[in-house]
Amino acid sequence: MTVYAAPLADIRFALFDVLGADALYQRLPGFEAAGRDIVDAVLDEAARFAEQVLAPINQSGDQEGCTLDKASASVTTPKGFKEAFRQYVEGGWTGLTTPAVYGGQELPEVVGAIVKEMIDSANVSWGNFPMLSHGAVEALKAHGEDWQRDAFLKPITEGRWTGTMCLTEPHCGTDLGLLKTRAEPQPDGSYRITGTKIFITAGEHDLADNIVHLVLARLPDAPPGVKGISLFIVPKFRVGRDGAQGERNALAVGSIEHKMGIKASVTCVMNFDGADGWLIGAPNKGLNAMFTMMNTARLAVGVQGLGLIERGYQNALRYARERVQMRAATGPRYPDKPADPLIVHPDIRRMLLTQKAFAEGGRLLALYAYTRHDISTHGTDEDERRRNEELVSFLTPIVKGLLTELAQEATYDAIQVFGGHGYIAETGVEQYARDARITTIYEGTTQIQANDLLGRKILQLRGAGLKHFLEEIGGFCQQHAGDAALAEFIAPLAIAAKEWSELTLEIGQKAQGNPDEVGAAAVDYLFYSGYVALAYFWARSVAAANASAQPADFKTAKLHTARFYFARLLPRTSAHRAAIRSGADTLMALPDALFG
């Protein structure tokens, strides 16, 4: 009963009118084939797949969930999932962004991100099965040996195999330094992996012929902590150096979790009992290799947040137009109906506009980050690549942290617009909130993102990414200094950017005296940064819309949504700024024993 129509008009506006993807990708070596025609065709086809194949099995997947057969240690995905995956493979989607040399289509990552947004709007649980493969591809590309790439990348690209990331153990999630899984070297250069991993998404399922686990483990002589972690590739069915698939490996799913949401995405306890595996990258440098996967995965989880914001918005909007209840405060708007539709009421509009501003602004933020990623890997000169790498590294925790947090609020709003009807399973919106709830947790909690942003990207790396981003905002403000149509946005944006810069310096100075100041400020700083970034993208949206050939209605909608954003949402920065400035003392003063 829920609706989903891929927001292609807004996606194209973001990609082409705002981000200038057409010209950008024409000049990036390796992406010349990604012309507008090709991209348009890919987006149309992805929209069809998401709307017609994935959306219809979202609610049923939630209700049915995955089932584990303990005896055979096999997992059955919900009805329709396997067939959808078959169509996905046949459509060539598994290799969308993989280099041609491994059989992929080598399209830009930004195109992959857009396809992913549609998949996640339609069926975020289903989307987790291909998502994890993407991380494995990235890690193998960057750190695998030639034979490993040959043996594993091709079948993953072809969709015959899928991937996982096996990090978490019962006693350690965030703190990977504590992990205990062991890897013993064998005479033939392989390793025997023994240990228990938990929370393994897509650890076992019936969609593919083999599952390639990327597993963090310790070598016998490894130093303690995070400096003694290595990365291994451990397939469900053994794979030799020749790439041939062999017998069942000594690993199996032990149980699957019952979760609040993403119930159709299987979450496994994986037991490795001396399973054969291969080292990827250098010994004890596993965390490094893992971060290659993780960064991609973090952006991708941000896109999940975006997808759920969009899906919730579409449903809330439809309901707000259909459901009649009470009269407008200014008098009946639809006198022929028994009451006015919900959309006439100011606070319903506030909730709808909040969702809309998050969806469209968040989309631009995410796609901007992905275009920077593509430039960082394919840019023509090293300066450009480095600059964009610094930008994407700075933006990754914002995209992940902000969009997943905003997804909490937006899916809350979607339910609230539906009222009591939003709380019952039938209408489908409560599922979005349950599904969204994991996104602020997996691939690093909001706390981890915030510490990565403030502790590492700003303070340790001296804020290179922020500097570039602020320069860009400054340039944009200057460029539009005389533009009367933009004046209402440029002035507050310039102030916000200046304050962002000053606030960052303030925290930096405080942190020198007390390391707890970083953790005390981090989450509020992430929100603060995110809201200023969205203000920039909303101002840019208005500028780009005005300069575009978009219909007048489209321009009007962008203008009013931007005004709403600046009037209603950007002021939240004031509360975050005050919280940041209050410092660590009020957090740290209460002795642990006196909390309750």
Add this chain to the structure above:
Amino acid sequence: MTVYAAPLADIRFALFDVLGADALYQRLPGFEAAGRDIVDAVLDEAARFAEQVLAPINQSGDQEGCTLDKASASVTTPKGFKEAFRQYVEGGWTGLTTPAVYGGQELPEVVGAIVKEMIDSANVSWGNFPMLSHGAVEALKAHGEDWQRDAFLKPITEGRWTGTMCLTEPHCGTDLGLLKTRAEPQPDGSYRITGTKIFITAGEHDLADNIVHLVLARLPDAPPGVKGISLFIVPKFRVGRDGAQGERNALAVGSIEHKMGIKASVTCVMNFDGADGWLIGAPNKGLNAMFTMMNTARLAVGVQGLGLIERGYQNALRYARERVQMRAATGPRYPDKPADPLIVHPDIRRMLLTQKAFAEGGRLLALYAYTRHDISTHGTDEDERRRNEELVSFLTPIVKGLLTELAQEATYDAIQVFGGHGYIAETGVEQYARDARITTIYEGTTQIQANDLLGRKILQLRGAGLKHFLEEIGGFCQQHAGDAALAEFIAPLAIAAKEWSELTLEIGQKAQGNPDEVGAAAVDYLFYSGYVALAYFWARSVAAANASAQPADFKTAKLHTARFYFARLLPRTSAHRAAIRSGADTLMALPDALFG
């Protein structure tokens, strides 16, 4: 696996040290029996019941849910629910606050609210069964004829029967003016009720011998809209004027809803097919009578929010102390452990302190409102009763709106502290978030509370309640003007109170020019008001703790939590103020057709 220990120390502090309940109830006629000894004994016993009887069946109740047997139109509650209700009845809890004349114990409503908080912390789904009876009692007390009170109140008080409120129909929830259920007068003075009601909590179950439905319906000659609604009492088994229980009435549960949470609380579609009922109160004045129930129920739902905040906090705190992960930024705090417990990390502390500040501050807000309610019904002079009635009428939407909204954030925080372990059903915390999600919806959404607060209690009624409350805050500030230990709280509280008053005037002026300004400001105004009110209660907590015989550790905890509240949470008012001041234009400008 989840914990719950009734927070008796904080409850007693709020009730006796802050609110002076001992002296207060000694001087209120009718409550003289509610001395400290009696109340203490009641609280101890309620804590035991909540902890030992209700808490153990909370998670199992969520997993099992209620089941409907369509053939017999009967509902079976989860395992243990019936036995718990039997114990509840035997303990005399069903009559805790009912007047002695109907067989009750006639304790103050504030005592009922405290018992309810414990019940809701332990098992909010179970709590819904007795909760609805309370509303029926209130409506019958205020509007019932003598024989109705005799026939219905006694069995409800004794716990042999339970009550419901039947308002919502498929096409109308908030907008009761649209309701279609009909009532046809019969020669014997009774009525035949026909129609379908939805979302009926406890509409059918196996806990009691009879279920007394209070049903809104229209008389044949009723004027359209809300002025044509009457209230009827329609029991599952017929009840004559002599109170004798007769045959099955022509009403039945049609189906039960599958919901996001409160799964053990049954939500029924109720079909009335010419069911026999009796009019309560005057014809066409049903909404009036209904509001008697509703106001009680609204405060009670606020208490549900409070109960869930407390429960989530206790579990998050325990986990934050037990789970070790990473080292403190300032160096290892527990070098003998493999890592430090989560509670050393600043943002974990921020989340814990937020929950603690909401729980303890929210408790005081709620209990304050209930004490005002008790004074309004039992006060010795009319001025006192009226003043307190105005206060409680003003506070009701704040208690309901704020505490249920804060429950969203607090239960989010509880899950977030647990990380991935919070998302799986086993640990139990995700249930609190799912259970909490209904509280901002039923008994009037946050939007309805906000419009009730700003549109009715402030603007229509000229803010009598706010005036009293601000006077009280002013008096408190003056009283402690020279108190150095309180200076850090008094100054910002006085500023906030002044701004609250000014902001209210501003909105009032704007609203004269444009009625949409009310709806545009309302939700932000509710949050704004709530945060200032909590600041007052936190300042009072510190003052009361300092003046009390509480242990030094207790005083320290109150002081630091208050400091945290003023530094980190009160500044949120600035964002709400900016949103309010931005006015209705940015909400109303975008044409309905251009939302997407």
